[in-house]
Amino acid sequence: MSGVGPLVRMANDIAAFFHSEPDHATAVAGVAAHIRRYWEPRMRRQIHAHLAAGGAGLGALAREGVARLAQDDPAARA
Template structure:
């Protein structure tokens, strides 16, 4: 994993940690997805989607679910 990818994984996990307080994990994943859509540039989103689909090591469960939703949009 490149340093850039490591940073994206950390960022996705940090966002997920914030939304993890939501008891409804579907809403939490949607919140993470929306945050990434608003705050990350397209290249960053593309890279984290590709990483999640190929390997995904290090991504939290919530981050992984949110990225799956991101890949659909």
């Protein structure tokens, strides 16, 4: 997790912010939208590749948000 560690921490921090959202689907969408909006494509590709390789260190909500991002964001899959 060495090079991707900071991205994992940031994704988990974003997920922690959305954790208080009562609607789970809205929370997942919020995580994905935040990453899409504020992370550059290279960062999105790295976190998606990390998830595809098992996603070590990603919390459940962060994991779901990154997976949702990959569905919606071609840059995350490139």
